[in-house]
Amino acid sequence: MxxxxxxxxxxxxxxxxxxxxxxxxxxxxxxxxxxxxxxxxxxxxxxxxxxxxxxxxxxxxxxxxxxxxxxxxxxxxxxxxxxxxxxxxxxxxxxxxxxxxxxxxxxxxxxxxxxxxxxxxxxxxxxxxxxxxxxxxxxxxxxxGIEIARSPQGIVLSQRKYVLDFLNETGMLGCQPASTPIDPNHKLCANSGNSINKERYQRLVGRLIYLCHTRPDISYAVSVVSRYMHDPKSEHLNVVYRILRYLKSNSGKGLMFKSHGHLNVESYCDADWASYLDDRRSTSGYCVFVGGNLVSWRSKKQSLVSRSTTEAEYRAMSLVVSEMLWVRNLLSELNVLRNVPLRVWCDNKSAISIANNPVQHDRMKHVEIDRFFIKEKIDSGMIELNHVNSSGQVADCLTKGLGVKECNAACNKMGMIDIYHPS
Structure with missing residues (x-):
């Protein structure tokens, strides 16, 4: 996709x-x-x-x-x-x-x-x-299953019919809407609540995963509930229902692709250190823009425990650099890529400083591979690493739950609109 x-x-x-x-x-x-x-x-x-x-x-x-x-x-x-x-x-x-x-x-x-x-x-x-x-x-x-609407303003991708059918089948069509997909202060863990029907839970989460093709705003919440597919509990199911209630409030929201007059590639990466209570692993999140439009994003639990915030940020940065190199190769084959560096935005100054530092310190040996991978691309001029304030970090919604104001701001930054919403 x-x-x-x-x-x-x-x-x-x-x-x-x-x-x-x-x-x-x-x-x-x-x-x-x-x-x-x-x-x-x-x-x-x-x-x-x-x-x-x-x-x-x-x-x-x-x-x-x-x-x-x-x-x-x-x-x-x-x-x-x-x-x-x-x-x-x-x-x-x-x-x-x-x-x-x-x-x-x-x-x-x-x-x-x-x-x-x-x-x-x-x-x-x-x-x-x-x-x-x-x-x-x-x-x-x-x-x-994705609806595409085109106008002089741009192209909109949405899954409104899919959402309405989903809500109707689960009996949530008349539910009370929620303003955010997940509680910002959630404390989910493996033993949150009592055992429930595993097959039904897996079916619901599976349909939500497919919905993430046009809804990056629910990607973090879906990644959280998908961790417990093997042994779901009642509290995990409550979060699934919370996502459905959020979808009820904006069933027609989707991605807007506009003409920005260029095809530059840039990305935002972020990490939430030790956010999972079960194993204290961190969450990586990134989003990649091509020509000013969001084309790729991911919210993923890291495979290893990070010993510092900088290490967690480096893992997220390494993930997004790999994705950007793939995007670059695809656009290069089509001969539509301009000869400009791929721009990465990160809100961690320590990670940026270490990436630009030519000296390898002993305290950074535990992230040595990721560091050399990123530094090699920076030295070749392929990647340009920049700092962004936390308030302008687009990938923030892919690593943690946000409040109402922050969630709406993140949707606007990612280019999400609801063409079915009355103006």
Whole structure:
């Protein structure tokens, strides 16, 4: 989904059109490279067929290699049309014609096409229709449960229908709305409350995880409740209901992609030191902007215990630098990246000072790998590290619970709006 959001940010900044195609019976187009046999289907069996089986020539649904067979066939067809497969994301294909480009992204049988080469896009559609059974759905409006609305002001991604259906199925459509997704002073731990139905809890949290594709404002709260999927308690379920009550208050909120006239890459990273009461591990949070639009974010519990706030910040910084390098590689392949440093904003002055200090101190040996990884990118001029005040830290909402005022401010900084809200 990060790739899809990057392409949408490019379309918003450059005014590219967004087309959508759907491949009918996609898996049946796959060619099997191995010999696969199946039992004779019910209704076709005859007495003289005893001991016989069917040999498959095409892949079928539910076959383990059907997805791989379909994608391999699709890849060969596009490469035969002169397209190159991206190394940053293998589901992206592109073709340059002079200074113009056509880009295609595929997710199973759903295809998004964008670019500024209308002639090539038209030719690509015609070739795909000849090669596969393809339906042209026109302008991109609905993709994988995500609603896309486009206007002269920009492009909005939301999951309003998904949220309303979710609230209706859980009986929370008439609940009292909440102003924040999680209590800022929550003290959740593994033994908070009594045991509950694990399957129901996992189903609810799983649906919330999918909702995070367009709702970074609930990412931290969802990451907290997803920690207890193996043994949920009643207090954990109460937090899930709190998230649902928050969604009730702004079911149509989504990401706004505007044209900012550039495609610079910048990010914010933050860490909340020793925030988890069970094991005292820290929380990393980051968000990456491409062309002024939020395309990637993450709220994650760190894998190791950090012995200082600086170490926790370094782990978060290392995480976001890796993500930015991937974004940079993808944009470089599409030839849309300007030759400017990737800018990282951090609110910890100690981490910034150590990253820019050429001398390695003994007290920093416990973060040696992360330090050298970041310093190498700074010395090469690829990364530019800057300080930001805590009040301007966008990633703050990805590491801790916030109050009402701070939560609304974070949503505004991330470019979230509710186009369904009465003005």
């Amino acid at each position: 990060s790739t899809v959001r990057i392409l949408i940010s490019c379309a918003a900044n450059f005014g590219w059109p967004l087309h959508q195609l759907d491949v009918k019976n996609a898996f049946l187009h796959g060619d099997l490279q191995e010999e696969v046999y199946m039992e004779i289907p019910p209704g076709f069996y005859k007495p003289d067929m005893a001991g016989k089986v069917c040999k498959l020539k095409k892949s079928l649904y539910d076959l383990k290699k059907s997805l791989q067979a379909w994608f391999d066939r699709f890849r060969r067809a596009l490469c035969g049309m002169g397209y190159k497969q991206s190394n940053g994301d293998h589901t992206v294909f592109y073709r340059h014609s002079g200074h113009r480009i056509a880009v295609l992204a595929v997710y199973v049988n759903d295809i998004i096409i964008t670019g500024d080469n209308e002639v090539e896009i038209k030719r690509m559609k015609e070739n795909l229709i000849k090669e596969f059974e393809v339906k042209d759905l026109g302008q991109l409006k609905y993709f994988l």
